[in-house]
Structures are given as structure tokens and as C-alpha cells.
Amino acid sequence: MADPTLAKRLLDGDRRALARAITLVENDRPEGWELVREVYPHTGSAEVVGFTGPPGVGKSTLIGALTAARRAAGRSVGVLSIDPSSPFTQGALLGDRIRLTDHFLDPGVFIRSMANRGALGGLSEAALQAALLLDAAGREDVFVETVGVGQAEIDIIDHADTIVLVLMPGSGDSIQALKAGVMEIPDVIVINKADHPLTDTMVREIRGVLSLANLDRTPEEVRGSWRVPILRTEAARGEGIDELVAALDQHAGHIREQGQLQERRRRNLRNEVLAIATARMRRRLEEELREDPEFKRLLDEVVERRLDPATAATELLDRETT
Amino acid sequence: MADPTLAKRLLDGDRRALARAITLVENDRPEGWELVREVYPHTGSAEVVGFTGPPGVGKSTLIGALTAARRAAGRSVGVLSIDPSSPFTQGALLGDRIRLTDHFLDPGVFIRSMANRGALGGLSEAALQAALLLDAAGREDVFVETVGVGQAEIDIIDHADTIVLVLMPGSGDSIQALKAGVMEIPDVIVINKADHPLTDTMVREIRGVLSLANLDRTPEEVRGSWRVPILRTEAARGEGIDELVAALDQHAGHIREQGQLQERRRRNLRNEVLAIATARMRRRLEEELREDPEFKRLLDEVVERRLDPATAATELLDRETT
Numbered sequence: 136m137a138d139p140t141l142a143k144r145l146l147d148g149d150r151r152a153l154a155r156a157i158t159l160v161e162n163d164r165p166e167g168w169e170l171v172r173e174v175y176p177h178t179g180s181a182e183v184v185g186f187t188g189p190p191g192v193g194k195s196t197l198i199g200a201l202t203a204a205r206r207a208a209g210r211s212v213g214v215l216s217i218d219p220s221s222p223f224t225q226g227a228l229l230g231d232r233i234r235l236t237d238h239f240l241d242p243g244v245f246i247r248s249m250a251n252r253g254a255l256g257g258l259s260e261a262a263l264q265a266a267l268l269l270d271a272a273g274r275e276d277v278f279v280e281t282v283g284v285g286q287a288e289i290d291i292i293d294h295a296d297t298i299v300l301v302l303m304p305g306s307g308d309s310i311q312a313l314k315a316g317v318m319e320i321p322d323v324i325v326i327n328k329a330d331h332p333l334t335d336t337m338v339r340e341i342r343g344v345l346s347l348a349n350l351d352r353t354p355e356e357v358r359g360s361w362r363v364p365i366l367r368t369e370a371a372r373g374e375g376i377d378e379l380v381a382a383l384d385q386h387a388g389h390i391r392e393q394g395q396l397q398e399r400r401r402r403n404l405r406n407e408v409l410a411i412a413t414a415r416m417r418r419r420l421e422e423e424l425r426e427d428p429e430f431k432r433l434l435d436e437v438v439e440r441r442l443d444p445a446t447a448a449t450e451l452l453d454r455e456t457t
Numbered sequence: 458m459a460d461p462t463l464a465k466r467l468l469d470g471d472r473r474a475l476a477r478a479i480t481l482v483e484n485d486r487p488e489g490w491e492l493v494r495e496v497y498p499h500t501g502s503a504e505v506v507g508f509t510g511p512p513g514v515g516k517s518t519l520i521g522a523l524t525a526a527r528r529a530a531g532r533s534v535g536v537l538s539i540d541p542s543s544p545f546t547q548g549a550l551l552g553d554r555i556r557l558t559d560h561f562l563d564p565g566v567f568i569r570s571m572a573n574r575g576a577l578g579g580l581s582e583a584a585l586q587a588a589l590l591l592d593a594a595g596r597e598d599v600f601v602e603t604v605g606v607g608q609a610e611i612d613i614i615d616h617a618d619t620i621v622l623v624l625m626p627g628s629g630d631s632i633q634a635l636k637a638g639v640m641e642i643p644d645v646i647v648i649n650k651a652d653h654p655l656t657d658t659m660v661r662e663i664r665g666v667l668s669l670a671n672l673d674r675t676p677e678e679v680r681g682s683w684r685v686p687i688l689r690t691e692a693a694r695g696e697g698i699d700e701l702v703a704a705l706d707q708h709a710g711h712i713r714e715q716g717q718l719q720e721r722r723r724r725n726l727r728n729e730v731l732a733i734a735t736a737r738m739r740r741r742l743e744e745e746l747r748e749d750p751e752f753k754r755l756l757d758e759v760v761e762r763r764l765d766p767a768t769a770a771t772e773l774l775d776r777e778t779t
Contacts (some may be wrong), residue, residue, distance in 0.1 A: 153640065168767045175765035187574045263766075326647035364465055404759045408742060417735040418744075419774075424731075438719065443497035444585075444726055445490045448733035452741075 138166070141159065142173040148211075150245060150271045157247055160264040169263050179400075181213075181270035182387050183277045185292025187320070188301035193327040197301060197370040197379075198278050202238055204380050206277050212238075213269035213277045216248045217262050217291050259290040260410055263403075266294065269310035289320060294398060294403045297386045299323045303340075304333040318344050321363060322386050325379060329367035338365050339406075361389055427453070460488070464495040470533075472567060479569055482586040489759040493586050496593035501722075503535075503592035504709050505599045507614025509642070510623035515649040519623060520600050520702075524560055526702050527598050534560075535591035535599045538570045539584050539613050548758045567596060581612040585725075588616065611642060616725045618718060623643045624663075640666050643685060645704050651689035651697070659689050668729040683711055742777070743752045750776055751776070 144152035184195050188416050195216070200267030202212045238244035249262060261277060269277045300321035321357055324341060326334055345363055364382050368375030390396040424430040433450060436442035442450075464530030466474035481489030491672060508516050517538070524534045560566035584601060591599045603613050614620055619732060622643035645661060648656055667685055686704050712718040746752040758764035764772075 172765045173767050176762050179762050196762065267765075349597060401756065401760045405756055407766040408756070408759065408769045408773065409746075410765050412742060412773050413735060413739040413772055416738050417731065419736060420738075421731060434723065434727055434730070437730065438723045440498050440501050443494045443589075444729040445733050446494050447730045448737060451730065451734050452737055 141166075142170055145170070145174055145268065145272050146177055150242065151246060153246070153272045156268045157249075157265045158409045160268065161249055161261050163261075167264070168305075169268055170345055175267065178267050178270040181266075181274055181277045182297070183266055183270070183279065183295045183300060184277060184297045184369045184383060184385075185295030185363060186280045186299045186301060187289070187292050191304075192301045192303040193303050193370050194280050196327065197327055197368060197376075199238065199378060200368075200370045200373050200376045201278065202244055202276075204376050206238075206241065206243055210275040211243045211273060212245070213266075213272070213274035214246045215262060215265055215269070215277070215279045216245070216246070217258060217279065217281045245269065245272075255389055259294075260407065260414070263407055294318075294407070296390065296399065297322045297383055299325055299383075301325045301327055302337070303328040304331040305336045322361065322367045323379070323382050324363055324376075325368055326365065327368045327370050329375070334367060338367075341365055360393075361386065420451075424451075463488075467492070467496055467590065467594050468499055472564065475567060475590060475594045476569070478590045479571075479587045482590065483583050484572055489586070493589055497589065500589045500592040503588075503596055503599045504619070504705075505588055505592070505601065505617045506619045506621060506705060507617030508600060508602045508621045508623055509611070509614050511625075514623050514625040514694050515618070515760045516602050516623050519647065519690060521560065521603055521655060522567055522625065522690075522692045522695050522698045522746075523701060524598075524706075525598065525695075526698050528563065528565055532597040533565045533595060534595035535588075535594070536566070537567045537584060537587055537599070537601045538568070539551055539580060539601065539656055567594075581616075582729065582736070584613045585672065585729055590621075594649070607745045614694045615641075616729070618712065619705055621647055621705075623647045623649055624659070625650040626653040626659045631732075644683065644708050645702060646687045647688045647690055647697075648683055649692050652691055656689060660689075663687055682715075683708065711766070742773075746773075 141152055141156060145156050156167065157168055159170060161167075168180055186192055186198060198214060202214065205212050234315075238246065247265065249258065249265060266277050266279060279292055279295055298321050300323075302324065304326060326341075342365065366375055366382060367379050368379060370376065387396075390399065430451065433442065433447045437444055437447050463474055463478060467478050478489065481492060482487075508520060510516055520536060524536065527534050560568065568585065571580065571587060573584065588599050588601060599616055601617055620643050622645075624646065626648060640663075648659060648663075663686065677693055688700050688704060689696055690701060692698065709718075752773065755764065755769045759769050760767055
């Protein structure tokens with residue numbers, strides 16, 4: 136049974152309640168899921184912005200500067216830092232977090248790191264649940280940050296209303312080296328550490344890749360009539376942040392006007408429901424099979440190389456459904 | 458219908474057939490699965506070694522040197538390079554590949570990169586299928602390399618018989634910064650670029666973490682009586698490679714003697730069967746729901762914030778099973 140006062144305290148914006156709630160969700164506790172169910176009707180007002188990009192481009196510094204700007208405008212902010220990919224980056228991540236310490240004492244800012252994938256359905260689902268909790272707790276801006284843009288990272292920020300790709304010039308990574316498809320992700324591109332001789336070249340390259348990507352489909356189909364802005368920032372000095380705030384507000388307004396916000400959220404929530412359902416199906420299957428002599432026999436055949444894994448999976452499913 | 462001669466040519470070790478077969482599997486083509494089914498009885502002889510570790514430690518150089526050693530001993534080699542995590546590392550990865558070009562003209566060496574997750578169940582399953590194909594094609598050593606050791610990477614090399622963690626000294630990443638659990642992964646640890654003043658410190662730190670990790674469980678339960686060797690290499694100069702070859706052979710012999718090889722493979726194949734079954738269940742669910750008015754109604758409720766995603770997933774599953 137969940138703490139009956141937790142939901143109420145969360146909805147009142149209590150920081151401890153929020154921290155406790157996210158931990159429950161991160162650890163895949165039933166009380167966590169119950170809590171999300173209880174507060175879910177109070178969600179949907181936060182503007183959720185996802186940030187991705189290679190390590191070292193200054194995403195945390197950028198989010199720190201953005202947080203300061205939002206606070207100056209009187210808005211409350213929640214920050215989720217998600218690191219799905221590598222234990223080796225943890226040191227760097229902790230270092231980066233220091234950029235956010237300016238805000239540690241401000242009750243209007245709530246910062247949380249997540250790395251566990253304990254939650255049902257994985258880190259992506261846990262991150263969405265945590266974002267919902269921040270939303271329910273009255274955070275007006277929710278910033279979700281991931282390291283890298285592998286599929287795991289994309290799944291996480293895919294739940295955001297607006298997606299920002301952060302790059303830096305002269306990092307040795309040419310734009311052409313980015314995998315196909317990466318440029319279809321962002322609504323806004325930021326070149327941070329833009330005080331660099333190669334910035335102009337980089338902007339041109341990005342523009343080129345973006346227009347190439349649009350060649351084979353009409354822009355309207357991709358993201359309405361939105362033209363992805365390429366902004367230049369020096370987040371450590373606070374430069375370009377006003378422009379970024381303006382671009383985020385413009386994008387938020389744009390998708391609301393075009394009815395895209397509703398559609399995006401519908402698609403994201405659909406994926407979320409399917410991901411949770413799939414995770415539960417797998418769990419149920421594993422439980423059913425634990426002591427199942429027929430599954431043991433199938434596995435024996437696989438181990439003895441008489442039956443390949445895919446065919447064994449098919450036989451398993453055929454049996455389940457008959 | 459699969460090309461009827463493809464399986465035969467693959468089993469004869471034909472390189473083009475092998476390349477074609479891996480592409481079929483990577484693209485999740487039915488012929489690919491059929492082919493694996495056909496050649497599966499001829500698998501199980503290859504020694505599969507997985508390599509993981511942070512970018513830049515020289516994994517590809519190490520694998521290149523190891524390949525040369527295996528070739529000198531008259532063995533045929535297959536190398537799979539898997540990059541699940543980041544499009545941003547692709548440039549570096551291509552750069553690394555150059556270290557393997559020494560072997561591009563040697564018909565005894567087959568090198569392949571994979572980054573798509575198109576295959577049913579994801580990159581991890583595609584990688585295992587590709588390893589099975591290399592095995593069927595008569596490759597005696599199969600080296601699987603991933604960048605980073607996030608969960609995605611661990612899932613991939615988890616299919617290997619022997620797992621090698623590659624690190625380097627003085628990279629700024631302290632051993633303590635590694636996430637809990639990373640040190641439970643490897644059977645062999647290699648410190649590459651070991652000609653460095655901090656190497657001794659690093660070896661001591663690793664030894665410390667390893668013995669700490671073993672405190673709470675008997676080593677026999679973890680990996681038999683195997684003591685994880687910590688080797689020093691300078692792969693670019695070929696130093697320490699003989700010792701690595703010896704350690705790999707020792708580990709291969711050890712797990713065979715202890716009956717662990719069979720058990721490992723059984724566990725891996727079990728996970729493989731479940732992963733494929735789960736992926737198919739999700740696909741089936743998505744197909745069933747595509748035009749389902751009841752699912753549309755559930756989703757409407759979720760979008761209107763009257764029903765949370767997890768509860769919607771529960772309702773969906775309850776309906777499926779009744």
C-alpha cells in the first residue's frame with residue numbers, strides 16, 4: 136500500500152515527496168506505479184524538453200544556463216539526467232553535474248540523475264514516469280538530458296515535446312560522420328562553444344544535411360512547417376541562451392497551434408503502453424517457463440544444436456496461443 | 458525462399474555467402490532466419506570471445522594483434538564490431554577499423570561491422586545470429602567487439618564464451634568510477650597501453666575491486682575457481698599478445714573442464730529464445746492493435762489523462778488473456 140499522503144504531498148510540490156516518488160519508480164516498486172496512476176490526471180501541463188548530443192559538448196552547462204533563465208522568468212524547473220550507455224562515462228557525468236550545483240539550493244529547481252534500468256520496461260519507461268512525476272509536482276519546465284544519441288538515448292528523449300541536439304565545432308567529428316537518421320531527431324540544434332573558427336563551416340554542413348534529408352519527403356510530413364533553427368551558444372558565459380529560450384518557446388507554440396503536440400504525445404503514450412505491456416509479457420513468460428518441462432526439452436534441443444533459437448521461440452509462442 | 462545454394466556455400470566457408478548471410482540477418486529477412494535454422498546444426502565449434510571497454514583504449518588494435526597471432530597458428534578468424542550506442546563514435550570507429558586493414562586481404566580473416574538494430578529482438582540478437590553464421594562457416598575464433606559497456610553492450614558480449622574487458626591506465630577514469638557490477642563481467646582483464654607510470658597503480662586498484670566483489674559470494678559460484686588474470690599489453694607493438702593468447706586458451710580449457718561452457722551456452726541460448734519470443738509477441742500485439750477500436754479508446758483515455766499508461770497496459774494484457 137502506498138503512503139496515502141505521498142500523492143498529496145507530491146501534488147503540493149514537496150521536494151522530498153518527489154525524490155521518494157522517483158526512487159519508487161526507478162526501483163520498479165508497485166507503490167511507484169500506484170502513485171503515478173493517482174497523480175496522472177494532474178499531468179500534461181509541463182513543457183518537456185529533451186537534450187542529446189555527444190559527451191563533452193556542454194549539455195549540462197547549457198541546461199544550467201537555461202534553468203537560470205527560466206527561474207528568472209519565475210518558472211519552476213525539473214532536470215532529469217539519464218545515462219543509459221556506459222559506466223565509463225560516470226566520472227565525466229558527475230563532473231558535469233557540478234555545473235548544475237548553482238541551482239542545488241534553489242527550491243524552484245529539482246535535479247535528479249537516473250542510471251538504473253530496473254524499472255519495468257527499462258530506463259526509457261522509468262524516465263517517462265519520472266517526468267510525469269515532475270509534471271504532477273508542478274514543474275513547468277522539465278529538461279531531460281541523455282549522453283549520446285544511440286537508440287537507447289533516442290527512446291528516452293522521444294517522450295519529450297521538443298528535442299534539442301547539442302553539438303560543438305572542431306570536435307573532430309564531422310557532421311557527415313553522424314549516422315543516417317540522427318538529423319531527423321532534433322527540433323532545435325544548438326552549437327555550443329561556438330566561439331570557434333570552425334563554427335560557420337559546421338552550420339553550413341548541418342544546413343546541407345538538413346536540406347538533403349528533406350529532399351525525399353515534404354517538410355510538412357516530417358515536422359509540419361517547422362524549420363529547424365541552428366543556434367550558437369557559449370553556455371558557460373550565458374551567451375545565446377535568450378535565443379535558445381525564444382526558440383524553445385516558438386517550437387512549443389508551433390506544435391500547439393498545429394495540433395502536433397497532441398499527436399506527438401499520443402504517439403509517445405502509445406509506445407509507452409506497448410513497451411510496458413511487452414515487458415510484462417516477457418516477465419509473465421519467464422515465470423511460466425521457470426519450471427516448465429516442455430521448455431526444458433526445447434532448450435535441450437537448442438543446446439544440442441538440433442533446433443535453432445528462433446524456431447524454438449516460434450514453437451514456444453505457438454504453444455502459448457493454442 | 459532462401460537461395461538453396463547459400464547454406465551450402467556458407468558451410469564451405471565462402472566469404473561472399475557469409476557476407477550475404479549476415480546482411481540477411483541484420484536486415485531481419487525471413488531468408489536469414491531460415492538460413493540460420495539450416496546451418497545451426499553445424500555450429501558450436503567456434504570459440505567466441507567478446508571484447509568491451511571504453512572508447513580509445515585500443516580494442517581494435519588488440520583484436521588485430523590477436524588475429525595475427527591466431528592466423529600464425531593456422532586458425533581462421535571472424536571479427537564482429539558492434540556499435541550499439543552512439544552515432545557520434547562512428548568516425549572513431551572507422552578510424553579504428555584501419556588497424557584491422559592488415560587483415561583485409563587475408564581470406565582467413567572475415568571482418569564485419571554491425572550497427573543496425575533492425576533484426577528481430579535488437580542488435581544483441583542480430584549479433585548472436587551473425588556469430589552463429591561465422592561459426593557455421595568454419596571460423597575457429599570469433600571475436601565480438603563492442604564500444605562501451607552499457608547494458609546494450611553487455612547483452613551483446615554476454616553470448617561469448619570468454620569475456621575480455623580492455624582498459625588503459627591514466628585515462629582519467631578511476632577504477633572506482635566504474636559502475637557497480639562492471640567488474641563481475643570479465644573473465645580476462647587487459648590493460649592496454651601499459652607502458653605508463655600509472656599501470657601498477659591500476660593493477661592494484663583492479664585487484665582490490667575484484668577481491669572486494671568476491672567477498673560476498675564464493676568465487677566458485679561466480680565463475681568456478683577461475684581467477685581473473687590482469688594482463689598488460691602494448692597491442693600496437695604486439696607486446697603481451699602471446700600472454701593474452703595463453704590466457705584465452707586457459708579460460709577456454711577451464712570452462713570446458715568444469716562443464717561451464719555448456720552451462721554458459723545454455724543460459725545464453727535460453728535468453729536468446731526468450732528475447733526472440735518477446736520481440737515477436739510485441740510485434741504480434743502491435744499488429745493486433747493497429748485497427749483495434751478498443752485500444753483506440755484506451756489510448757484516448759491515456760491522452761486525456763484519465764488513465765495512466767501502466768494501467769492501460771494492464772487492461773490490454775488482461776483482455777488478451779481472457
